[in-house]
Amino acid sequence: MKKREIPESTDLFVYGTLMNDQYVVMLLNRKVDSIKASLHQFMLVTPSWSFPFIVKRHGAATTGRALLGISKDELAILDDFEDEGNLYFRKTVVVRDERGKRRKCQSYIGNIMALNKSVNREIKFEDRFSLYVEKRIDGILAGMPTDRPDLDRRVLRELMGSAVDNIIQSHFDGNYICNYIMIQALKEATPPNLSKTLKNDELRPYAGNYMELACRHIVLNQFVEAIRHEHPSAVRVSHQYYHHGIALLIAFIFFKDKAEVIEERFKEMRLNEILDDDARGYRDYARMAIDVADDVFDSELISGLISFVRENWHSTPTPLGAELEFSNLGHKALTAKPGDDPVYDSFHWFWDFDMFHRTWRVGGHVDSHRQITLAQKRHRGFFEYAFGRYNIIGDLSRPLFDCPWAMSHLINEAVEFLNVLPHSLHISMELTGRHKNITDARHEESDLACLLLLGGDLRKDADGELREFRVFRNELDTNFQNAIHFSDRKHHFTKPGQDYDEAADVMEYKFLRLFNRRFDYEPIIHALKGYQFHTHARPINIQTSRKTELPEQTFMREWASNPQPVSTSEMTKFVEKVEQGLLEESGVCRLDSNTQNALERISHRLMNVNDEVAKSQSGM
Numbered sequence: 176m177k178k179r180e181i182p183e184s185t186d187l188f189v190y191g192t193l194m195n196d197q198y199v200v201m202l203l204n205r206k207v208d209s210i211k212a213s214l215h216q217f218m219l220v221t222p223s224w225s226f227p228f229i230v231k232r233h234g235a236a237t238t239g240r241a242l243l244g245i246s247k248d249e250l251a252i253l254d255d256f257e258d259e260g261n262l263y264f265r266k267t268v269v270v271r272d273e274r275g276k277r278r279k280c281q282s283y284i285g286n287i288m289a290l291n292k293s294v295n296r297e298i299k300f301e302d303r304f305s306l307y308v309e310k311r312i313d314g315i316l317a318g319m320p321t322d323r324p325d326l327d328r329r330v331l332r333e334l335m336g337s338a339v340d341n342i343i344q345s346h347f348d349g350n351y352i353c354n355y356i357m358i359q360a361l362k363e364a365t366p367p368n369l370s371k372t373l374k375n376d377e378l379r380p381y382a383g384n385y386m387e388l389a390c391r392h393i394v395l396n397q398f399v400e401a402i403r404h405e406h407p408s409a410v411r412v413s414h415q416y417y418h419h420g421i422a423l424l425i426a427f428i429f430f431k432d433k434a435e436v437i438e439e440r441f442k443e444m445r446l447n448e449i450l451d452d453d454a455r456g457y458r459d460y461a462r463m464a465i466d467v468a469d470d471v472f473d474s475e476l477i478s479g480l481i482s483f484v485r486e487n488w489h490s491t492p493t494p495l496g497a498e499l500e501f502s503n504l505g506h507k508a509l510t511a512k513p514g515d516d517p518v519y520d521s522f523h524w525f526w527d528f529d530m531f532h533r534t535w536r537v538g539g540h541v542d543s544h545r546q547i548t549l550a551q552k553r554h555r556g557f558f559e560y561a562f563g564r565y566n567i568i569g570d571l572s573r574p575l576f577d578c579p580w581a582m583s584h585l586i587n588e589a590v591e592f593l594n595v596l597p598h599s600l601h602i603s604m605e606l607t608g609r610h611k612n613i614t615d616a617r618h619e620e621s622d623l624a625c626l627l628l629l630g631g632d633l634r635k636d637a638d639g640e641l642r643e644f645r646v647f648r649n650e651l652d653t654n655f656q657n658a659i660h661f662s663d664r665k666h667h668f669t670k671p672g673q674d675y676d677e678a679a680d681v682m683e684y685k686f687l688r689l690f691n692r693r694f695d696y697e698p699i700i701h702a703l704k705g706y707q708f709h710t711h712a713r714p715i716n717i718q719t720s721r722k723t724e725l726p727e728q729t730f731m732r733e734w735a736s737n738p739q740p741v742s743t744s745e746m747t748k749f750v751e752k753v754e755q756g757l758l759e760e761s762g763v764c765r766l767d768s769n770t771q772n773a774l775e776r777i778s779h780r781l782m783n784v785n786d787e788v789a790k791s792q793s794g795m
Contacts, residue, residue, distance in 0.1 A: 182247065182250070182281075183246070183247050184244055184245065184246055184247065185245055185250060185280065185281050186241045186242065186243050186244070186245065186278060186279070186280045186281070187241065187242040187245045187250070187253070187280055187281050187282065188212055188214055188239055188240075188241050188242075188268060188270050188280040188281070188282040189239050189240060189241075189242055189282070189283075190214070190219055190227065190229060190237050190238070190239035190282075191219075191221075191226060191227030191228070191239075192226065192227070192300050192303070193242070193253075194239060194240060195300070198300055198304070199242065201304060202252055202253065202256055202304075202307075203249050203252060203253075207242045207243065207244070207245070208242075208243045208244065209240045209241060209242050209243060210240060210241050210243065210272050210273070211238070211239075211240050211272065211273050212238075212239060212240055212241040212270040212271065212272050212273075212278065212280070213236050213237065213238045213239070213270060213271055214229070214236065214237045214239065214268055214270045214282065215235075215236045215271070216231060216232065216233060216234070216235065216236075217229045217230065217231055217232060217235060217236070217237050217268070217284075218230055218231075218232035218235035218237065219237040220285070226262070226290070226303070228263065228283075228284070228285025228287070228290060229282070229283075229284060229285060230284065230285055230287065231284075241270060241272070241278060241280050245281075250265075250281070255307060255310060255311075256303065256304075256307045257283050259283065261286065261289050262285070262286055262289050262290055263283035263284060263285060263286060264283070264284050264286055265281055265282070265283055265284075266281070266282060266284050267279060267280070267281060268280055268281070268282045270282075301407075301411070302407040302411075309339070312332070312339055313328050313332075316328045316331050316332070329465055330458055330461050330462050330465060333393055333396060333397070333461055333465065334365070334366045334457075334458065334461055334529075334532070335532070336529075336531070336532025336533070336535050337532065337535035337536075340535075366457040366458060366461070366529050366532075367457055367527060367528065367529050368456075368457075369455075369456050369457045369460075370456070372527050372528070373449060375527075377513070378524050378527060379449070380520075381518070381519055381520050381524055382449045382528075383447055383448045383449050384447070384518050384519055385519065385524060385527075385528040385530070386446065386447070386448075386449065386460055386528065387441065387446055387447035388519075388528075388530065388533075388594075389460065389464075389528055389529065389530060389533045390441065390446045390447075390460055390461075390463075390464035390467075391437075391464075391592070392530075392533040392534050392537075392539075393460075393461055393464035393465065393468070393533060394430065394437060394464050394465075394467055394468045395426055395427070395430055395536075395592070396533070396536060397464075397465055397468035397469070397472075398425075398426035398429055398430060398468060398472065399419060399422045399423055399426045399536060401468075401472055401477075402422045402425055402426060402429075402477055403419070403422045405474060405477070406477065406478075406481055409421070409481045409485070410422040410425070410481075415494065415573065415574070416494065416563075416573055416574055416575065416576070416577075417562070417563040417572075417573040417574065417575050419536050420562070420563065420575040420576055421484065421576075421581075423536060423537065423562075423585065424484060424581055424584060424585045424588065425477065425480050425481060425484060427585065427588035427589060427591075427592055428480050428483075428584075428588055429473075429476065429477060429480055430588075430592055431588060431591055431592065432476065433471045433473075434591075436471050437467060437471060440467045440470065440471070441467070444463050444467070446460060446463060446464060446467075457529070484581065487580050487581075487584075488578050488580070488581060489578055489579075489580055489769040489770075490577045490578055491577050491578065491579065491704075491760065491761070491770070492577070492607075492760055492761055492762075493577060493604050493605060493607075493704055493760060494574030494575075494576075494577050494604070494605040494679075495574055495575060495576055495577060495578075495579065495582050495602065495603065495604055495605075495700065496562060496563050496572065496574045496575055496602075496603040496604075496605075496667075496681070496683075497560075497562050497563075497575065497582055497585070497586060497600065497601065497602055497603070498538075498559060498560065498561045498562070498600070498601040498603075499559065499560040499562075499586065499589055499590070499597065499599075499600055499601075499689055500542060500557040500558070500559050500597075500598045500599045500600075500689065501557060501558045501559070501560075501593055501595035501596060501597055501598055501689075502516075502521065502556075502557045502558065502595065502596060502598050503516050503518055503519070503595055503596050504516050504521060505596065505598055506598070506648055506649075506650045508521055508555065508556050508557050508598070509543060509544055509555075509556055509557075511555045511556075518595075519558070519595070520555070521555035521556065522541045522555065522556065522557075522558050523553055523554070523555050524553075525540075525541045525552075525553075525558075526552040526553065527553075534560075537560045537561075537562060537589070538559070538560055538561030538562055538563065538564035538572070539558070539559070539560060539561075540558075540559055540561065541554060541555075541556050541557070541558060541559070542556050542557045542558075542559040543555065543556030543557075544556065557598060557599075558593075558595055560589055560593075562575045562585070563575045572667045573667070574603075574605055574667075574679070579696075579697045579700040579701055579704075579773070580697050582602075582696065582697075582700060583695060583696035583697040583700065586600065586689070586696055587693050587694065587696075590689065590690075590691065596691060597689035597690065597691050598688075598689055599645070599650065599685070599687065599688060599689050600630075600687040600688065600689040600696070601683055601684065601685045601687070602683070602684050602687060602696075602699075602700055602703055603665070603667075603681050603682065603683040603684075604681065604682055604683075604703065604704055604707065605667075605679050605680065605681055606680040606681065606682055607680075612711050613664055613682065613711055613712075613713065613714070614711045614712070614713065615713045616710060616711060616712045616713060617712070617713070617726065617727065618710070618712045618713070618715065618727045620727070620730045620734075621741050621742075621745035621748070621749065622706065622710070622749050622752070623727060623730065623731060623734075624734055624738075624739070624741050624745075625741060625745070625746060625749040625781060626684075626686070626702070626703075626706070627643050627646070627686070627731070627734065627735070627738075628741070628781055628784045628785055628788070629698070629699045629702055629777065629780060629781060629784070630684075630686065630687040630688065630699040630702075630703075631643045631644075631645060631646070631686060631687075631688060631735075632644040632645050632688035633738060633784065633787070633788065635791070640737075641737075641738050641788065641791040641792065642735060642736065642738070643734065643735035643738055644688075644735075645686055645688055645735075646659060646686070646731050646732060646734075646735035647732075647735040647736055651685065651686060658716070658717045658724055658728060659715065659724070659728040659731055659732070660685055660715075660716050660717055661684070661685060661686050661714075661715035661716065661727070661728070661731065662682065662683065662684045662685060662686070662714045662715050662716065663682075663683050663685060663714050663716045664680070664681070664682055664683075664714045665681045665682075665683055666679065666680060666681065667679040667681050682707055682714070684703050687699065695776070697773055697776070698773050698776040698777045698780055699777075701753070701757065701770065701773040701774065701777060702753050702777050704756065704757065704760060705752065705753030705754060705755070705756030705757040705760070705774075706749075706752055706753050706756055707756065708756035708757070708759050708760050709752045709753070709755045709756030709759060710752060710756070715727050715728060715731075738788050738791075738792075739788070739792065740785045740786075740788045740789040740792065741785060746778070746781050746782065746785065749781070750774065750777060750778050750781070753774065753777060754766070754774055757770055757774065
């Protein structure tokens with residue numbers, strides 16, 4: 176359809192989304208003067224299934240405001256945002272201001288047939304604005320020179336990793352990005368030249384494994400994109416949380432349900448191989464992985480998974496985060512030599528295969544337990560999913576969920592998705608209000624034993640002796656101070672340049688084992704929250720100014736080498752502390768049924784594991 180002629184400057188009568196000054200600034204990068212106005216003979220319709228719109232109706236009147244002095248270029252932006260010519264038609268109308276004076280304006284009139292066909296779900300400004308910015312980016316991509324015109328914009332966007340997402344998020348944060356800066360950001364996100372990369376003889380034995388891993392994440396990324404676009408209201412979260420979190424959970428579950436089909440397609444298309452003639456480029460792998468995602472995507476199944484998540488969702492007052500470490504070498508990942516890991520060489524070639532841009536949605540990076548810098552792109556260590564961390568270098572992150580069930584489910588799905596042995600798990604919780612009161616209070620030894628019983632790694636060594644392996648094998652020690660890093664108080668930043676008083680105050684527990692089986696992490700998440708919120712106990716970590724370990728660290732070393740059962744009274748006291756903390760978390764006198772159920776599972780698990788320790792020590 177031919178676009179309407181755009182005047183050099185005009186007033187624009189608005190009545191819905193654009194009544195909000197903040198939204199106008201996000202679109203036009205300036206505050207626009209306005210006056211109250213009313214449009215007669217038009218009726219405002221605000222259906223649940225669509226955007227607000229106006230239609231002609233004799234005797235009706237719509238109140239709104241007139242945005243004054245909208246330039247030609249600004250009107251073109253608003254035309255794109257409103258999908259003028261499809262969902263709306265921009266027409267000349269005559270409004271009356273507060274004094275009754277007539278004023279000629281432009282306004283957007285609803286196209287009811289198109290709105291009925293295009294929209295059958297709740298869509299908010301955030302969704303429309305994201306689509307608008309994405310359309311701008313697609314226009315830029317279409318104009319960028321390429322030696323491969325056969326590759327469409329979806330491939331280019333996938334290969335650009337988080338660049339597109341960062342541009343959209345910057346607009347939401349109030350940082351308007353002009354087209355020039357967009358172009359530079361998109362140009363910088365280029366995929367590797369695979370034929371050049373494969374000339375490295377040390378790298379080549381691992382290349383097929385890396386490309387399969389990259390393609391798996393491309394498929395996952397495409398699932399997340401499709402879910403967020405088809406079901407925006409189902410996966411929308413408040414600005415406080417990581418906006419991909421719920422879609423990631425659903426995408427992981429969906430991937431598991433389709434895993435056999437995806438694996439068969441990968442083998443058919445040889446996405447787990449490097450072809451002998453090196454004729455297939457990185458972008459070709461991306462194109463084929465996207466084709467796989469399109470072929471297996473099932474909207475009906477996704478709708479069922481959304482209902483499943485919704486039925487089990489139980490929000491709590493505490494935002495949560497998680498970090499998962501993986502390594503085929505276990506705790507030896509940090510001291511790995513070339514070739515020790517025959518599959519990924521301990522992720523030494525992570526950047527060479529652009530895995531940073533493939534895994535950005537899950538906070539993927541290589542953790543060598545050293546500070547990560549741009550200059551140190553090659554090092555061996557753990558492959559880590561830092562959920563909610565969307566900028567590894569700047570350590571920018573948001574919590575993922577406030578639902579312990581969802582967090583437990585996501586952890587298990589991630590373990591099944593990633594074909595790398597799981598190693599460790601960190602659970603973090605934001606500290607708000609009175610919960611920020613972290614003191615120097617000492618932990619009771621029996622409480623620490625209970626935490627290790629709930630979330631540690633208790634099993635027998637090669638000599639048949641029971642150990643708690645994470646502490647016993649010094650997995651929680653640092654490379655430098657050799658002190659147990661059991662828990663830590665941290666600050667999470669959501670924007671560059673934030674001060675500490677603007678950052679989220681976070682307590683992170685680092686001692687948990689990440690199991691290579693389905694495991695119910697929900698009780699331990701509740702236990703950590705309740706215990707921390709009631710005791711306000713100090714972090715157990717590395718202190719450079721301290722020459723000796725804390726008493727808690729000394730106790731844990733001794734207990735881990737020879738675990739002893741705790742008494743019934745000690746377990747009861749621990750559970751009571753957790754219960755009191757959970758009551759304090761919600762500010763209630765009685766726990767709801769979901770949390771009460773979790774408390775009972777904490778008690779049950781604690782008793783069962785404690786009984787196993789007692790039997791082991793008695794030689795039964």
